[in-house]
Amino acid sequence: xxxxEDKCKSQKLQIQLYHLCEKKLILVLGNYTCPSxxxxxxxxxxxxxxxxxxxxPPSGIGEELTAxxxxxxxxxERSHNIAQDIPNRNGDWIHAYLHRWEGDEWNASYWYRRAGxxxxxxxxxxxxxxxxxxxxx
Numbered sequence: 442x443x444x445x446e447d448k449c450k451s452q453k454l455q456i457q458l459y460h461l462c463e464k465k466l467i468l469v470l471g472n473y474t475c476p477s478x479x480x481x482x483x484x485x486x487x488x489x490x491x492x493x494x495x496x497x498p499p500s501g502i503g504e505e506l507t508a509x510x511x512x513x514x515x516x517x518e519r520s521h522n523i524a525q526d527i528p529n530r531n532g533d534w535i536h537a538y539l540h541r542w543e544g545d546e547w548n549a550s551y552w553y554r555r556a557g558x559x560x561x562x563x564x565x566x567x568x569x570x571x572x573x574x575x576x577x578x
Contacts, residue, residue, distance in 0.1 A: 489577060
């Protein structure tokens with residue numbers, strides 16, 4: 442089932458009606474179509490990890506998981522380009538992780554503080570898994 446906050450109305454909705462129009466999923470809410478409604482497909486960590494063998498990230502997973510998808514494919518540059526434009530604490534957390542991976546400890550510390558997180562003592566691979574799991578939950 443597809444679920445997401447309706448950014449147009451700031452209400453939580455359970456989307457049950459949808460149809461395909463010009464190869465894009467258009468959501469219909471009664472007579473109201475919300476173009477800024479972002480949908481996500483539910484998946485667990487293992488399903489997400491399996492998509493790393495694909496050429497493109499899964500559609501509808503959002504910016505945060507897309508940045509982590511590219512990080513999971515060792516594409517630091519592409520991941521960073523996405524993460525640096527995510528204006529929330531999850532974006533800051535991903536940004537911190539990426540600077541830790543890069544070896545820029547000062548910059549990583551700054552982003553961990555903005556995210557309200559402590560720099561972990563475990564591997565960057567474990568941190569990647571933890572961030573992905575937190576965002577999938």
